[in-house]
Amino acid sequence: MSPPLADEPVEPADEGADPLTDGEYAEYLDDLGPAWEVVEDHHLEATYEFDDFAEALAFTNEIGELAEAEWHHPDIHLSWGEVGVEMWSHDIGGLHESDFVMAARMDRIYDGDD
Amino acid sequence: MSPPLADEPVEPADEGADPLTDGEYAEYLDDLGPAWEVVEDHHLEATYEFDDFAEALAFTNEIGELAEAEWHHPDIHLSWGEVGVEMWSHDIGGLHESDFVMAARMDRIYDGDD
Numbered sequence A, B: 001m002s003p004p005l006a007d008e009p010v011e012p013a014d015e016g017a018d019p020l021t022d023g024e025y026a027e028y029l030d031d032l033g034p035a036w037e038v039v040e041d042h043h044l045e046a047t048y049e050f051d052d053f054a055e056a057l058a059f060t061n062e063i064g065e066l067a068e069a070e071w072h073h074p075d076i077h078l079s080w081g082e083v084g085v086e087m088w089s090h091d092i093g094g095l096h097e098s099d100f101v102m103a104a105r106m107d108r109i110y111d112g113d114d
Helices: A022-030 A053-070 A097-110 B022-030 B053-070 B097-110
Strands: A036-039 A043-049 A075-079 A082-087 B036-039 B043-049 B075-079 B082-087
Touching (some): A022 A097, A043 A097, B022 B036, B022 B097, B043 B097, B082 B097
Antiparallel strands (some): A036 A043, A043 A082, B075 B082
16 A cells, blocks of 8 residues: 555656646545646646634745745745645646645645644 | 825725725825835735745745734735735725735835834
8 A cells, every 4th residue: 555645755856757647647636635626737726725814824834834845835825714825846847746745745734634 | 294104004994985096096106115016906916026935935924924913914925936915905895095004014024124
């Protein structure tokens, strides 16, 4: 049995590698929570909901620290009661397994399981 | 001589008040730094630039704390080396003097003068 996606390492994409296609990422996407979707076969997008601005800001900090630790940085949209995330691997212009690993770790933080 | 815009109080808009028109807000906008513009006579938008993700995250926290303290919450878009801000007074569906005061305080934080 393979380890949970969130426990996989976050690794940079090989230089010149192709982004994942839908057939290749479908299994990873199945492992993510309902916040996530793949948009235009190009990036992952999520919206996480919170009770207020302060909770959304706290979550922004937690995933910001994760991004710094793994050196894999999403775009984060913080507003009242909501944090939006967009993420892809800029080096390869699309999705890499590591994007899904990062997404799974954000789910874990959101669920309070980290 | 009036005090700097950033030293004005942030106050909720009066119920039923009309949003500021361009003739009314022009003077406030003149007091803001180059990051800011008014979009569609409806909201303020800024892009602040930073050296990396960590600095952008730190700024996000500073303006997030300001937003909580004044109970006036912008939308914040955090990405590598950049923080975007969108702000208006939701109660009146447009711009209020307080939006400009908040913007001036963010400029002050960005300039390290807070």
